[in-house]
Amino acid sequence: MIKREIGRSGLFVNPIGLGCMGLSEFYGPATEKSEAIKLLHEAVALGVNHFDTAEMYGMGANEELLGEAFAGRRDEVIIATKFGPLRDKSTGQLAGIDGSEANARRAVEQSLKLLKTDYIDLYYMHRMDPMRPVEETVGAMARLVEEGKVRAIGLSEASAETLKRGNAVHPISALQSEYSIFSRDIEAEQFPMLDEIGASLVAYSPLGRGMLTGRFTARNRPEDYRSGAYQPRFADGAFEANLALVEEIKSIAASLEAEPAQVALSWVLGRGENMLTIPGTTKLANLKTNLGAHDLTLSPEQITALNTLADKVQGARYNEESMAVINA
Numbered sequence: 530m531i532k533r534e535i536g537r538s539g540l541f542v543n544p545i546g547l548g549c550m551g552l553s554e555f556y557g558p559a560t561e562k563s564e565a566i567k568l569l570h571e572a573v574a575l576g577v578n579h580f581d582t583a584e585m586y587g588m589g590a591n592e593e594l595l596g597e598a599f600a601g602r603r604d605e606v607i608i609a610t611k612f613g614p615l616r617d618k619s620t621g622q623l624a625g626i627d628g629s630e631a632n633a634r635r636a637v638e639q640s641l642k643l644l645k646t647d648y649i650d651l652y653y654m655h656r657m658d659p660m661r662p663v664e665e666t667v668g669a670m671a672r673l674v675e676e677g678k679v680r681a682i683g684l685s686e687a688s689a690e691t692l693k694r695g696n697a698v699h700p701i702s703a704l705q706s707e708y709s710i711f712s713r714d715i716e717a718e719q720f721p722m723l724d725e726i727g728a729s730l731v732a733y734s735p736l737g738r739g740m741l742t743g744r745f746t747a748r749n750r751p752e753d754y755r756s757g758a759y760q761p762r763f764a765d766g767a768f769e770a771n772l773a774l775v776e777e778i779k780s781i782a783a784s785l786e787a788e789p790a791q792v793a794l795s796w797v798l799g800r801g802e803n804m805l806t807i808p809g810t811t812k813l814a815n816l817k818t819n820l821g822a823h824d825l826t827l828s829p830e831q832i833t834a835l836n837t838l839a840d841k842v843q844g845a846r847y848n849e850e851s852m853a854v855i856n857a
């Protein structure tokens with residue numbers, strides 16, 4: 530496995546990292562703490578060094594988990610976290626996005642404390658603040674870099690224009706956005722901009738929130754936030770139509786004696802040298818499967834076949850409210 534640099538940050542990672550959100554929230558109940566810590570340690574033993582979390586995942590619980598898991602072995606891992614979205618502590622509901630310097634400072638101190646560290650490797654603005662220019666937010670983040678609290682800066686779900694403007698204030702090392710065989714909307718505008726500014730893509734939901742792994746069937750739909758109105762691709766009708774598209778991924782996987790998840794990850798990694806992935810899993814067996822994508826090479830014909838699927842996917846990536854702050 531050859532490591533890839535996050536932008537031009539000097540930070541090198543296994544291009545298959547671990548998205549940690551699902552260990553605390555959103556995809557069913559949180560994993561029991563000692564089990565989660567065990568998985569994080571096993572991931573490091575398997576060569577994973579890029580761990581992605583955020584202030585909002587479990588409202589602090591996810592960062593706290595990573596802090597506990599990596600205390601005493603901080604230098605073995607690259608930790609990425611994010612700030613910006615605020616949540617109502619009693620209901621968990623989203624309560625706006627704050628890209629101000631005051632909020633960046635509050636959030637970074639809280640993250641450092643929960644992560645039990647004195648620096649964050651990669652600090653992202655999680656969603657753009659519609660009320661503030663990106664220059665103000667990146668300017669605030671740049672001061673955290675100067676102070677040694679943050680090593681590299683990223684933006685999540687940002688438009689090409691926002692990336693360019695942010696990068697003029699301080700190098701943007703990574704764009705984190707949803708990207709997979711089913712979600713390719715950032716190719717047209719963000720991809721050329723990533724090349725222009727020398728940034729990486731950190732592809733989240735590279736497995737389509739589990740859909741591309743072939744684990745779901747018409748009778749076996751996930752019963753968590755994916756089944757609600759928040760995720761139109763999992764809604765009645767769209768879900769069945771999208772499962773039919775997964776058959777193509779399954780058939781290519783079968784012909785390679787591989788798993789669909791490996792095909793999905795190999796497809797993303799093959800899009801360019803600046804591609805990084807952070808598939809989420811709570812299970813060691815699935816983590817091992819995902820890392821097996823390193824050994825898989827797709828043929829040009831297989832890639833061409835997979836390239837036809839995104840246009841046929843039914844349902845947006847999120848509901849309308851959340852789509853409003855996507856590619857912003």
Ligand code: ATR
Nearest residue numbers: 734735736737738739742790808809810811815818
């Ligand atoms: P996200 O970035 O939002 O976490 P994702 O990486 O596209 O989304 O997919 C995560 C989902 O895929 C999780 O539900 C995860 O479930 P487990 O915790 O049970 O593993 C599932 N998943 C990940 N790797 C998998 C694999 N190899 N086979 C089957 N399901 C997998």
